[in-house]
Amino acid sequence: MLQPLTPPKAAAAAAGGGQDIAAAPPPRFWDARLARWLVRPLARTAVRPNHITTLRLALGLGAAWYAAGTGWWAQAAGAWLFALSNVIDHADGELARMTGRTSRAGHLYDIAVDCLVHVVFLAALGVGQRDVFGTAAAAVLGAVAGVCVGFIFLVRLLMTERAGKAGAPLPSLGGFDAEDVLYVLPFVALAHGLGVFLVLAAAGSAPSLVVTLVAWARLRRTHPAGPDSAPPGSPATLPTDRAGRSAPGRHTVEDMP
Template sequence: MHILARWKVIAISHNTWIHRVVEIAVRPLTRTPITPNHLTTARLGTGLAAAAMYSIGQDFWTYFASGAFVLSIILDRADGALARLSSKTSLWGHKYDLLSDAICNSLMFVGIGIGLRESDLGLWAVPLGILAGLSVAAILFLVILAEGHNGIRAAELKGTKGIDPDDAILLVPVAMVIGWGYYLIVAAAIGALFFSLFFYWKFRNILFTTFRFKK
């Protein structure tokens, strides 16, 4: 099966509650010049803005950052929904989406770590944020390698009952708004590192094969 055709078939698995609501919202956009990549760019911009505002470390900016990050998450779902509804799926668009996810989520944790430098964690919050961010970036790297070897969405973790594992990212702005940033950054550093090691173990054969081939 052609890789783009396979992408369209597998993409239907994105049938979570969030995706269903977002699809209703973006359906009118199919009759406009707006493309999925436009939404991905907006997702990237709002995600970077959220990371920058989190790094300030003040409650006022934390609230705005959380709102911007929620919008960024919604746009992340919206670009794929628009691509499917308008039949504008593409390999480049998928990779652009993955890259935007990695940049936003990685820098978001780094920004939170910097913003928590005046908390009880002190300057330890900064390396914890960097560790979480680097772990997220490592996960993306492994996902790209796996997809390059086994096809689009080969590294995807399947959801159940209308909930996708990726939806857990919504806990980040919630935790920040209610003042649980201290616990969030510690859990993120440990959790993201664990998942990066999990992905490494799961796709280690692909990783070794890729680098042996390059040599």
């Protein structure tokens, strides 16, 4: 029986040519460490990084579906699914590094899914809080939070394209970064606090977008466009093969099958 062709890097990884995870230092952030532990058994299976990204998308959309409900149990379920999807968000990159399957297309797919999940979830949360704030006010809160977060994702992508990850750092402390605050959302839901969370998200996302835009404008002045000005390791300077594969980053995964 004919066997399907295997990309050279994937074949090398299957034979031990991928990153030596046992010898590699652990990820900096705790959720990435958990993600690595979860996907380690999948390294020698047919599961590919983009399968993990698609699972994250399904969980995120499921979270939005439940968050749009009016019952407390539904919104709590949505919050827990959203937190789980955020853990899974790190798993695709960890699996890609284990198996040697990385690409720019997978990187962009991961970012698009990440952005979509956050935007749709926040908008759905606004719909779910209509009994608390009224239909119109709740919809505005969800829309403001969702749209601002979507633009923040877009601007941060432009920043990393221009200057690499160092161009768009997130505040971090003790193995947690700023995004990890979302892991408290399930407990906020259990305490009937999603309405307060929605108000804070809408109120905080707009100033955060302004800060991000200011940082982007400053970065454009300090890092002019062009491959010659890009720092080593940024997308503009990563070597690629004919299939478009490049060196792995935190969220780089393989091409869609």
